[in-house]
Amino acid sequence: xxxxxVLVGSAACYLLKLAGLSLPQRWLQDAxxxxxxxxxxxxxxxxxxxxQTFATGQHLVLDVRAAALGVALIAVLLRAPFLVVxxxxxxxxxxxxxx
Amino acid sequence: xxxSLLMFTGASQFALVGVIGSGGSVWAGVATATLLGLRNALYxxxxxxxxxxxxxxxxxxxxxxxxxxxxxTIARNSERARRLAFWATGLALFTLWNLGTLIGALxxxxxxxxRVLGLDAAPxxxxxxLLAPRLRAREPLAIALAAGVIALVCLPFVPAGIPxxxxxxxxxGFGLLRKTK
Numbered sequence: 001x002x003x004x005x006v007l008v009g010s011a012a013c014y015l016l017k018l019a020g021l022s023l024p025q026r027w028l029q030d031a032x033x034x035x036x037x038x039x040x041x042x043x044x045x046x047x048x049x050x051x052q053t054f055a056t057g058q059h060l061v062l063d064v065r066a067a068a069l070g071v072a073l074i075a076v077l078l079r080a081p082f083l084v085v086x087x088x089x090x091x092x093x094x095x096x097x098x099x
Numbered sequence: 100x101x102x103s104l105l106m107f108t109g110a111s112q113f114a115l116v117g118v119i120g121s122g123g124s125v126w127a128g129v130a131t132a133t134l135l136g137l138r139n140a141l142y143x144x145x146x147x148x149x150x151x152x153x154x155x156x157x158x159x160x161x162x163x164x165x166x167x168x169x170x171x172t173i174a175r176n177s178e179r180a181r182r183l184a185f186w187a188t189g190l191a192l193f194t195l196w197n198l199g200t201l202i203g204a205l206x207x208x209x210x211x212x213x214r215v216l217g218l219d220a221a222p223x224x225x226x227x228x229l230l231a232p233r234l235r236a237r238e239p240l241a242i243a244l245a246a247g248v249i250a251l252v253c254l255p256f257v258p259a260g261i262p263x264x265x266x267x268x269x270x271x272g273f274g275l276l277r278k279t280k
Contacts, residue, residue, distance in 0.1 A: 002119065004125070005119070005128060005129045008129050009106060009115055012133040013106050013107075013108050013133060013139065014106075014161060014162060016136045017139045017140065017142075017143050017161040018161035019143065020143020020147065020161075020164060021143040021146060032275050034141070035274055036270075036274025037274075039270050039271075039274045040134055040135070040138070040274075041134075041135050041137075041138050041233065042230065042233050042239050042242055042246070042270075043243065043245075043266050043267060044114065044267055046243035046244070046246040046266075047247060047249070047250035047262060047263050048113075048114060048117055048222075048226045049223045049226045049227050050248070050250050050251050051251065051263070052223040053223040055251065058258075058259065059255065060254065064217075065219065065220045065223065068217065068220035068223075068224065082225070082228050085224050086221050087221075089217070089220045089221060089224030090216060090221045091217060092220065093217030093219065094215065094216050095217075097215065
């Protein structure tokens, strides 16, 4: 079941890339589409940040992950590299759980 | 591992794993990953002009259409330099990305409970790092904040993974219906 999802999702992502390279330019050049498509990853990534930090299953929770996200935010504002951002969040959660 | 070889677009991969890992259905994960992959179609549009690739090569090139390759390619001035930048960036990323995945897959067996290492706090930080460069103006920042709040408000009432799809539909509607200046 998971593998079916992996295959379908991979095919969909590949076809989107190919479509961009192959479709006639004007199909995707509509101004509204050009403005809208970049907004979708912004909204989805923000929603992923929120749901993976402040929820477990279908319950809203406030735990050490919130503090970890705060540290990650500081790292991002300081323009730290990707791995430093991720590692600082994980380290914060691990340390707070030790206390 | 298959995910890195086949899907090869980081944000979509993380989203698919994230949605399934937090209890969502596989198909909610697939839908989220696909929506995140939409932007690659727009990159492809830019690149098809710049690279001028046809035939079987285009089928291979499509796999490498990504944030990184697009950024490296559009910064070059001649078609030759652009093609070199595109293929070099694509091949280097593909090799290292999958090598990293392999190491990760082998290492999981050696790890204790991921919560002890704080690994459950890693995905949101990764998403935040992917998101941050897209927020350099007021409107995207407002959209991101609204999306986060809406997802949390929906979350207790719908199955896992669905809040993401609600947010995606809302933002698509917002983008399409908004008055053009």
